[in-house]
Amino acid sequence: MGTEGQKYVWEGAIPLQIHLDESEITTLPAPPPALILGPRIGYLPLLLSLIKPYFSSTLPPGTDTVWFDYKGLPLKWYIPIGVLFDILCLEPERPWNLTVHFRTYPADLLSPCESEDTVKWNFINSLKEAAYIINGNCKNVMNMSQPDQLELWRSFMNGHMEGNLRISSKLKLGTVGEESATKKATAHHQQSSSETKPDRIPVRLYVRSIEEDVHDLEDAPPVDSWDKISYINRPVEIHMDDGKIFTLRDAIKTLLPELFEDEPSIDEEMSRIELQDGEKALETDLCDQDLENASTARSRELTDTLDECTPSSCCSSEKAEVKLVRIQGIEPKLDIPFTWVVKNLSNPEHFLHICVCVLVAQGQDKMR
Amino acid sequence: MGVPTNWDGTLSSSEFYVSARSLSEKWKTTYPALPSWSWNSCARPFGCTSVEIQGYLSLQHFCCPKFVEEEIGDEIYEEEEPTSTTKDEPTDDATLAHSYDQVLHFYDLHIVYNISYRVPVLYLRGYHSDGQPLASDDIEKDLPYHSSKLIKDSRWTFMTVEEHPYLNRPWYLLHPCGTSEWMKLLLAGDAFVPEREELVQQYLLSWLSVVGQVVGLRVPLEAFKNVTTPHTAADA
Numbered sequence: 001m002g003t004e005g006q007k008y009v010w011e012g013a014i015p016l017q018i019h020l021d022e023s024e025i026t027t028l029p030a031p032p033p034a035l036i037l038g039p040r041i042g043y044l045p046l047l048l049s050l051i052k053p054y055f056s057s058t059l060p061p062g063t064d065t066v067w068f069d070y071k072g073l074p075l076k077w078y079i080p081i082g083v084l085f086d087i088l089c090l091e092p093e094r095p096w097n098l099t100v101h102f103r104t105y106p107a108d109l110l111s112p113c114e115s116e117d118t119v120k121w122n123f124i125n126s127l128k129e130a131a132y133i134i135n136g137n138c139k140n141v142m143n144m145s146q147p148d149q150l151e152l153w154r155s156f157m158n159g160h161m162e163g164n165l166r167i168s169s170k171l172k173l174g175t176v177g178e179e180s181a182t183k184k185a186t187a188h189h190q191q192s193s194s195e196t197k198p199d200r201i202p203v204r205l206y207v208r209s210i211e212e213d214v215h216d217l218e219d220a221p222p223v224d225s226w227d228k229i230s231y232i233n234r235p236v237e238i239h240m241d242d243g244k245i246f247t248l249r250d251a252i253k254t255l256l257p258e259l260f261e262d263e264p265s266i267d268e269e270m271s272r273i274e275l276q277d278g279e280k281a282l283e284t285d286l287c288d289q290d291l292e293n294a295s296t297a298r299s300r301e302l303t304d305t306l307d308e309c310t311p312s313s314c315c316s317s318e319k320a321e322v323k324l325v326r327i328q329g330i331e332p333k334l335d336i337p338f339t340w341v342v343k344n345l346s347n348p349e350h351f352l353h354i355c356v357c358v359l360v361a362q363g364q365d366k367m368r
Numbered sequence: 369m370g371v372p373t374n375w376d377g378t379l380s381s382s383e384f385y386v387s388a389r390s391l392s393e394k395w396k397t398t399y400p401a402l403p404s405w406s407w408n409s410c411a412r413p414f415g416c417t418s419v420e421i422q423g424y425l426s427l428q429h430f431c432c433p434k435f436v437e438e439e440i441g442d443e444i445y446e447e448e449e450p451t452s453t454t455k456d457e458p459t460d461d462a463t464l465a466h467s468y469d470q471v472l473h474f475y476d477l478h479i480v481y482n483i484s485y486r487v488p489v490l491y492l493r494g495y496h497s498d499g500q501p502l503a504s505d506d507i508e509k510d511l512p513y514h515s516s517k518l519i520k521d522s523r524w525t526f527m528t529v530e531e532h533p534y535l536n537r538p539w540y541l542l543h544p545c546g547t548s549e550w551m552k553l554l555l556a557g558d559a560f561v562p563e564r565e566e567l568v569q570q571y572l573l574s575w576l577s578v579v580g581q582v583v584g585l586r587v588p589l590e591a592f593k594n595v596t597t598p599h600t601a602a603d604a
Contacts (some may be wrong), residue, residue: 121525
């Protein structure tokens, strides 16, 4: 059970260096930062039991309401750690320096997170939403037995992919596979379309826009407000036009059509599957933090060699261009079949989280 | 062209917009004295497809639902259906309202289209007259008894605080996962299946007649009946 890609996703982790907010340090010397691995698919508040022991002795009196910030930006706890890292650190920072707060929760900016239960139900409600998108109802999630629900959560918390997939397979959220794709294609050929509904894929898209004209993404100014990141929560319908492969590019194009205006339709050759490359890239990128540099280099190489296929060069929109598409820490080729991306890179709540970085030019001359 | 019998209780986003306009107009006619529902257009910087409507329906600065509930009730039953009494509403919350202090609470109600569930979702935010947000306890106290009970019983699947999709700030919302099911029963349950056009016109009114009760905003469908039929024809 579980694809190769899924395994890397489950094992993926961000090394975190967590500092206690200065205002909450009441002892001298100040406590050293906590070094912790944050699972990519995990959520920040779930790290509390690991972090608390480092700082508990120095905290001022009061009740704990834990939250985190990165360079002053309060982090939304309901976004998976890996996604936060991918969208906020365009140039990966390792370890990732975060600040933890146990007091003064910014309730006007972040929805409350009182306990592990809050995170758990956020997860289950997301799963429900995904089920509804995929099946048109969420009965299977609603009717999940108590022990199954517990096990689903426990396996998620402990990073046990097998156990988690065993339970979630009961929910019949069947990831779109090649078989189903072929079936659809056949059905499509035999009778005129409308009979078969297209597959709907749960996607959460995060678009970070950079206004300054930066040559290197690492020069991009840090995100100081969530208003700089557009969050688009919209299912993607997989269309099988003339049996053509529906690629990652097609998916992003349906989500951000204005960034792909006037683009000539992708010809057969470009949409040819190169699964192997994708898998290799995934391997180098996800399996080992030490390989990060190598893999970044590889990603760059991929991007360079495939320049013609990347949106940055073919996008003709006058206002904005796509600089980066990142999923689970990698920058996949946009010609990868979308079904492969969904099957391998989705999170356990069955949503595919896609991070996109867009350069918004302020003047015509800056486009060059 | 009638609605197919297998209608799943959902709306497309453009149908939502049509339905929202219909609700807003009928509300104005029916409750001229109350704050009105207005459409807030807000284009996002990205991802605005031409087929999708960007915006939400909003009712601002609504006085504590408990008081309003009584207000609306009086108005309707006196003016529109003098013979009708509250007997068809078994849960009477009036007694609870009295036990509550007289400080005024205000609410903003937003109806936002949810594209995952393809149904409307009610978002709400409560605040004091000086603009300070209400504590969750205050809000729960303002809710009718059956709702505060539901909050305790099914805390995580009924009403939670989540990010408002357009405002990026935490708002209360009523979970939409069952909406299509009961909307289907409500609008297409009888032998009479309305035309799609009429169904779209009627959708948000019917939806609000159910969802409104949760927040103490009682909107009896009957109140709109007289307005609905001729208006629909004229609108179309």
